[in-house]
Amino acid sequence: MRATRFVIPLGLSLLLLACSLLTVSDTTPASAATPAVVTTFLPLVSTQPTPGGVVAPADFEYLGAFRLPGGADRPRTFAYGGNAMTFRPGGDPGGPADGFPGSLFITGHDRMPYGELPDGDQVAELNIPAPVTSRDIAALPQAKFVQGFRDVTAGHFTEMEEIVRIGMLYLNHPLSGPLIHIAWGQHxxxxxxxxxxxxFNADLPNPNFQGPWFIAGQSWYSVNDYMFEIPADWADAHVGGRYVATGRFKDGGWSGMGPVVIAYRPWDANGNPPPARATIESTTLLRYATSTETENIERSLNDYQHPDEWNGGAWLTTSTGKTAVLFAGTKSNGTKYWYGYVNPAGPEFPCVDEEITDFTTCRMADGTSCPAEDFTECAGHNDYRGWWTTRWDAQFIFYDPADLARVAAGQMQSWEPQPYASLDIDDHLFHNPAGVEQDMLGTGVQRRYRIGDVAYDRQNGLLYVLELFAEGAKPVVHVWRVNP
Structure with missing residues (x-):
């Protein structure tokens, strides 16, 4: 592993007063002899760490990877798929006792607009083979189908088929029973x-889809990508039993300048779903300022850059009481980043779209504007316009759930929590060895879209992470153990 960063918040090393004093003069006229003094006790924002401690990067042990099954005929293929993934305990009851129980639900080839592939993003369930560490992809074991591809959302989300974003969460709650929750968006x-x-039901041939629903009080761009389970005891204590976390990061800061966590619960006291197109109440646990709220890089993730990508999340817990909220993605760590194209002259040179003038199209690493000479559209670029950077790195970042509890309690603003650590995972990735779609994906340090969704086996401490475009156009699944 190339880089690990662990940051101890300053507040954890300070002794704080139990309260603060605010002295305010009353409205007695100046002619009065002695104005009254009103003393108000303000609540202290706790800086106590999470009981049991937080998960550290050193707790992660890489176990290897495995391949996905199936051919290349769309839509029933994992090629150009892997948009969403979730873990099901007990999903492969007849599997071997190899330490990797359960199963994974994964989406296949994405839908495509204008009638080209309206039945994409079908869902399949796979067993989990014991992963192998090898630089030869062909040497990796291959998962097998538990349930084949099914178009579980047929007839739903038909307005959203262009650059689709999806999240899934398998959750077996006593009231609702075993269900797969889904979030759906597009560009x-x-x-x-x-x-x-x-x-929808985990029995894929009989999905009995329920919904769709809106999430109350949230930007459309902030809710419809990754999903993960909020541990029940935490959810009961802090967010009124909202056990489902949903969120999205959209580059350019449209969803907020960093990852988002929104808590909700889509069933009533009897386990019944809301009617279609109902609006479900939610609690914001993490949301930074959006680029529509401010032109500046402020109220943001530390070291935020517009080309950042956060595509998967998980709420980690261990048997010893450690915990963390993890996000996986491809972090922009460039000296410069810009909206435009890859410059054929090299990754260190911006190539902005000169036709875009309504926002700052080139910035330095610290968020300030690039020099004037960088606001030039280069010659010979390809047609893949978007946010680019001089460097991306595949990373995990870690948040302390105690900070999210303070947000829920109104003791912190939703943009105040920051990661306490990060972990670089590039050394374990294959990095598109077949050279698929290089104009779209980029190459070398400018390779984007490295990481897809993640899923967590809480009982066994196993984190599953999709690497996109690893076996041709198909993803592979990497596995880490989170040691207690």
């Missing part, structure tokens, strides 16, 4: 807007 919000969430 640009439809007009009129569209509902984004639903659920």
């Amino acid at each position: 640009i919000e439809p007009d009129p807007t569209a509902a984004t969430h639903g659920w």
